[in-house]
Amino acid sequence: MPASNQTNSHSMIRALRTLTLSLLALIIGVMAVLFASNHIRLGFENEYIMGFDNKIREIALASSKMIDGNYLAADPSLAGNKYGHVLSPILLNHGEKTVLGTKHYGIYSYSNGSLLPLYQSRGESLNAGDLAVSQWLTSQGIPYEIKKEGSFTILIPIKSSDGAIVGLYEVTGSYPFLYTRGAALERSVLLTAIVSLFVGLLLFSFHYFLPALLSYSKSQPENRKGVAP
């Protein structure tokens, strides 16, 4: 094979190698950022969800002690109205500058195997009506929890003084913002990473191009001197 062809193929192989490695470096760099951001995101999301669920659980259990079962049994509609308004400043967000997770609650009367909603802060966000009574009803009146992606619900049976279950108190907290904000954050981080890694690659490649450029520009005047008239 003629020497010039060999040199050409050698240069092509080198160029191909350089291009492939540059692309690979960029891809691996982006992968690293994706890995890390996803790992951090999942960790924080889990921590937030655990904290949020605990918050809903504790506040719901504490606020359920304010509901008098005997009063609920005696006059369900008045009781529902009263407790509905008493619980509103406790549970709902009023005038906060930023609202992240939202909370909704409902008070129900229970008799003869069926639930009657007495007060609901927002009916479509609540879950008690969609559940079969047998799912949450136990003789000990243990609270029942529903865990879904983006929400947490606790159902607390309300008992009268003789131990009979006369009502149900539901608190539902939801946090869809967590996933949308997390995805948006990941996207912006990824874009930033791509740009900065590309710039980093360019800066690194100067170390290879600059000597070639400078030695080429240096050799140009010498070549002109050597050219025959």
Add this chain to the structure above:
Amino acid sequence: MIQQTFSRLLEKPNHKTGKFLSLGYFFVCIFVSLLILSSKLSGVYLSVMEQDRTDKLRMEAALIAGSLSGKQVYENMHVPDLLPDCKYNVYINSGSSFFNVYSSYLVRNSGEPLLQPEPNGLGDAYRDAFTKQELVITSRLENELNYVSALAPIVNTDGTSAGIVEVLQLREEISYTYNGISLSWFFTIFSISVSLTVVFYQVTKLLDTVLGKPNPMLPKIIRYGTNGYQSIAFFSAVACTLPTIVIGEQIKKLTMEAEGQSHSQLALMILLGTTLFVFGFSCLSSLKAFLSRSLTTRMSILVFSCSAIALLLISILVHNIVFYFLILLPLGFSLGMTFYFQREYRIYASRLGYAEFSERKIHQIQYKGFILGASVGAVFAGIIFERFGWNMIAVLCSILLSVVIFQALFFIQHCPPTNTPRLYLPTFLYAITNQHSGSFLWSGIFPLGVQLSFFMIFLPRILQSLSYSLTTVSFYFIVFFFVGMGMLRFISSLLALAPSVHTRILLSSILQISGYLLLALNPTAKMLVAVVSLFGLAVGLHDFRYYPYYISMIQKDKRPFARKIVEAVFGLGVVLGSLLCNSVFFITASENPTQNIRFGLLIFGFVLVIFLFAYPLVRLLTTGFSNSKKGGAPT
């Protein structure tokens, strides 16, 4: 001098310098990017969590205030115990001051007067909460501690304010997160950076090897030099580590999806599953030899890698615990064939007689590839399984196996199977029950198999039980590699140490048992760093000298079986190690396994003491340490 420096800067870096320069630059870029990214993301999520926690404080204050509304507020009043873990105060207002009439945490003896107003006054926030009847979040100091406080008004029946409730929480508790920039996260991003740099380096090497010209003067099997087989070792280790690290978690996931299982049943299932996998991976060598001879080595790696790919892809479609158990043994066997291929290559290449391709040298280079591959595989396994689950692990493993097939067929163009005689059970039993050489196997080779199970099976499980992510496993692999391959070699060359094989085994046994006992005393992630370092030293002492020494110990007519015996004992170590490692969790199976894990680890340690010190004790009884020769067996 300036001109010299300038002209040197104008020179392009040579190939080797350029490679290290690019690797170093790459590592620094990745590491710095990850650090900055971590701090930015932590900041954003921390502010979200702080908002949620202050919201909780606000609700607690509103709840307590609500329970007191319509009631008289006075000293020693009865406050309903709605939130027993909460720290709160009740204040009444008198002019411009607030007096504390009730505190859930400050102790007052009966008869003492009303608590004096707070020394620095309580500020506008408290006045706003009282006069404007607003829910307010503020902060103040108490006993030099910074608190965030939520204020809620206590409203009378006539609509006026009777007092305010203040719920307090330490600012450091509000701002606390276990996911932030901590030492473990630093280790994790360090591992990610190192692993990806290693991937970049290995792919660069692969590209150089593929685009480069093989040496036509060398036999086909070694034409591509050390890069060829080192690349195969690396990529096969990554492919095999991916499913191995996550087997326990996948069984847990599938079992919990199927139906509720007790912790003991779950621990038993993980024990069974991992043991099936490692049995297929490291044992059944006679079957592997038979298939290698029948199909030829290159065809066997092609067939079994394809079968592993098929099993992995089917496991994506069939999401069932029973099916998963059915595929674990054949999957382990198929993945084990990639290592068996490399074993065949090593034996055949070493018989060609080239100094650069001695068996020990090839084994050392393959071993480096295995450890680096395992570190990278652990990072990928942890992060990908966390986000995407088993499916993406299966896909990635399949892609890597395809790369291994390509490498095996491209780089190793000829590799006939070895003709080692079949090892029968009586021969094997005779070998392992022999007082001298048998105890050598139990103390030298068997613990190496146990170590493999420790790193692949036990380490991921204990880290998960300590609430660390699977990605952190990679950091320990890197520590193991650094201590065993780097630090030990450096110390040995610096001090010109060349201990005999007997000394190596004794030291290795002491180091291993110290590691197990340290872990039993304090099973924490920090202690695991020390334990893994000890194991790195222990395994590094092996230096691939045990097998040649074993050959010198046994009768000449038994020497053709030596390799198979050693491999069988190693495989036995892997399987029994897996059983022992999982048994630790089975014994301590409970909601919080680390509580009683010490007991399981102590039993584990005591069982291993018998094996580790068998050979040193036999030597002590028969020959004594004073007559031990330096240098050990011929290499």
